[in-house]
Amino acid sequence: MKLDFKIVLLLLVFLSCKENDNNGKVVYNQDEYLKLWMKDKNVKVKVVDTFCGNQTKKAIKDIANNQLTYFNPYAYYEHEELAELLKKHGIQSKRYYRPCISVASFNLYCYQDLMKGEIEKRYGKTFLDSLWKIAEKNFVLKYPDSLYIKEGRDIREKYIPVKKE
DSSP states (O other), rough: OOOHHHHHHHHHHHOOOOOOTTTOEOOSHHHHHHHHHHOOOOOEEEOHHHHHHHHHHHHHHHHHTTTTTEEESOOOOTTTHHHEEEEEEEEEEOOOOOSSSTTTTOOHHHHHHHHHHHHHHHHHHHHHHHHHHHHHHHHHHHHTTTTOOOTTTTTTTSSSSOOOO
16 A cells, blocks of 8 residues: 555656756746847746736735725826716726737736726626716817717717707
């Protein structure tokens, strides 16, 4: 019985010691990864995303303290109107740029994603879209003479009656 246990243990140790395919290179942030990648486009590394972990801790703390922030990746003209509407619900609003491309497996938007998820959890999935539509309308009514093209259409047509001559 002791022999079987030793063989199984030895087998487990042997199988767990596979060849390291990342040459011992570990990167902790996107900048480190990009420096290595610029030198060798086929670089193999182990990614340890500490940024996301730290941002997650901060988001959890802020959520527990009811300090919600909506990060607006689509900073259209009506951002200020949206910020005013969110403020009535105790939610801050910030603009930010969020590119569609990410490097390696780094997640640079953990904080923003957790905040949006918490807002949707508390207020419902359609809350932000509903406020966005109200903000859009408020902007158009506030600036009726400003041309506002969105998706190839003048948005003013939705909210201001067209005068027929």
